[in-house]
Amino acid sequence: MALYAAVFSLALCSCQSGAGNERLAQERLEQENREQGSWEKETAAQESGDVSDAEERGKSQEEVARNPLKQGEERDQGDGGFHIKAVQNLETGNELLSAALLKAGDIRYQVSFDLTREGMESDRLQCAFSMRNADHSSYYDSIASVEISTEKGRRSYEIEPVFPDGSSYMQAESGEIRFCLDDPAGPYISVKGLRELDGDYYPSSVFQGSGLMFRYLTKADLCMYPTEDLWLLRNEIYALHGRIFQNEVLRQYFETYSWYRGTTEPGAFSEDILSDVEKKNVALIKEMEDDPNRAMLDGSNHYGIEDLPFAPYLSYLGEYDETGLSAALTQAKDMGGYYVVQGSISVPASITPEQLEGVKAGKEVEVVLDELTGEAGILTLDPGGNAAAPVYGYILREYAEDQGCETGLWADYKSGTYQLWQTSGDTVMKTVYRGDIYLLKGAVTGGDVSLEGASENQRLIFASKGAGERSGGETDVFGNHLYYNSRGHFTAVYYLGD
Incomplete structure (x- = not known):
């Protein structure tokens, strides 16, 4: 996902003046070291009934935002529907297949994992390396891929990548990939021996500011940030690309994050490495830093x-x-x-793996489309068979209808369910x-x-x-x-x- 609740956990109650950013940021660093105690107090308030249901849900969301890895851990509990042999061999959760991992110190690079054509029963995983497209921040170009034959309990593997055109400057090289899943600072994947691909790759949820590189921010995103947090956020764009900071407050602040790798001295760092999205986000954040009235949403009152x-x-x-x-x-x-x-x-509307087995056996399965009214559809095999509709394979219809819409399924590894999609890849929603x-x-x-x-x-x-x-x-x-x-x-x- 992107820059939303995770980033807005920084949005505190007031707007500060532009002066004293370093002092305020230092205070913020000290505040973060005290946050565990404050969350214990909030938990006690919830237990005593002093917090409303909506507030309790909000606090839960904010806690996840402060600790993105917790979100992944909670979701792992939901992947029991998919028993994927290769993932189980690595003794990790199906989250490994859900999203790309970004390279610490240079998030232009990412690695992702998927099933091979052999499916969930195979001990093999497809590993793909890619790099952000120079012209389009939302797209990544494939660099190399390799299949990994996993073994129970083994975490390190030698790999020989294959490149799209069959040749590359690394064509004769092999490297090592290591699944560091028990690190106290959080799980990551380490790659060695493959030159520019070398490094440590972390789940995208760990990078609080990773959304800064994928979309153009708006004033509404930033208007409630205190000035010192805007200062930190702007510098986070540089931190994601490995810039070393001479400023002691910035250096200490970013070194508290597992994803930060200082690889480039300030004098050697070039903004040419930034995308158009990142450059314009830097400019917008700086504009908001300098605007003391950014939170005056109604034209007269400041809002926190x-x-x-x-x-x-x-x-x-x-x-x-x-x-x-x-x-x-x-x-x-x-x-x-x-x-x-x-x-x-x-x-997204979804069905369980058990329900899918029923559909494959010729049964009709109810798919809830509205949890409030109970409205549902019926999912069946496409009577025309795969020869007639190889892309879809299923039909979703209303109870009173004989005909329905061609429907496909894809596995959502995070929830352990199959989501439904129809024409042009549109997700069926409930x-x-x-x-x-x-x-x-x-x-x-x-x-x-x-x-x-x-x-x-x-x-x-x-x-x-x-x-x-x-x-x-x-x-x-x-x-x-x-x-x-x-x-x-x-x-x-x-x-x-x-």
């Missing part, structure tokens, strides 16, 4: 994150790579720092919430096939922070990639797809 109520739908956010939002803008209520509109939240939706003033929307494109062409949902006028006369907003602060107020709503 503590001034916003927890959204009632907060617990439904962040669990899936794709979450749907649909809302009507015509009856928006101006609440000062945000608008309340009526809408719905949806998540509604889980209807009611109030909170849009922070300054929130944007956009659409494209990529996150970079959608955010590059983004526009304000409401044309004016104070007037509540809809931008471009739009009456609705919808999207499937959502960005929000730690209270669940949306700052960006994108639709990615055809």
Whole structure:
């Protein structure tokens, strides 16, 4: 996922002046060392009943944001539906197959893992190395791939990568890949002997600011940051690329993170390594640092994150790579720092591996499409067989209908279920919430096939922070990639797809 709750865990209650960033950042570093105690107090408050249900859900989300690895650990409990031999041999969770791992010190490089054609019963994994496209931040170009034949309990393997064109400057070389899954600072994967691919690769969830490289930020994303946090966030873009900091506060701050590797001296660091997205995000963050009125959302009052109520739908956010939002803008209520509109939240519809076995055996399986009304569809094998529809293989229809839509399935390793998709790869969604939706003033929307494109062409949902006028006369907003602060107020709503 991206820059949303994880980054907004930094958004504290007030805006500071531009002076004294180093002192304030040092205080923040000391504060982080005390956070465990504060969370213990919050837990005690929850147990005593002093915290509302919405606040409790919000605190849980914020705790996950502070510790992204906890989110992965919790999700591992849900992958019991898939028994993948190669993953079990490595004694890790199916999260290994869910998202790419980024290289510490140079996040232009990533490594990802997937099943081979032999499927879940094979002890082999497909390992792919890729590098960020120089022109498009949302795309990665394949560099090399290799199959790893795993063995029970073994964590280190010699590899000889294969390159797309069959030849490369490394064609005669072999290297080593090591799965360091028990490191106290968090699991990572180490690669040696492959030149520029060498390094330690961490789950993307560990990189708090990894979303800084994938989309163009908005003022709504940043308006509630204290000045010192904006300073840290701006320098985090450089830290992700391995810049060494002469400033002692910055050096100490980033050295507390497992993903930080100082590889390039300040005099040798070139901003040419940054993408257009990163360069413009640096400029926007600096602009917001210098704006003492950035949190004056209604034109007269400064707002802090503590001034916003927890959204009632907060617990439904962040669990899936794709979450749907649909809302009507015509009856928006101006609440000062945000608008309340009526809408719905949806998540991918899914079936379990056991249900899939039933479908393959010729049974009909119910698929819930609306948790609030109980509406469901029926999934069956495509009576035409694979010869008629090799891409799909299944039919999803309504109860009272004889015909339905061609439907495909793909494995969601995080949840241990199969999600449904239809024409053009559109995910079949199920509604889980209807009611109030909170849009922070300054929130944007956009659409494209990529996150970079959608955010590059983004526009304000409401044309004016104070007037509540809809931008471009739009009456609705919808999207499937959502960005929000730690209270669940949306700052960006994108639709990615055809």
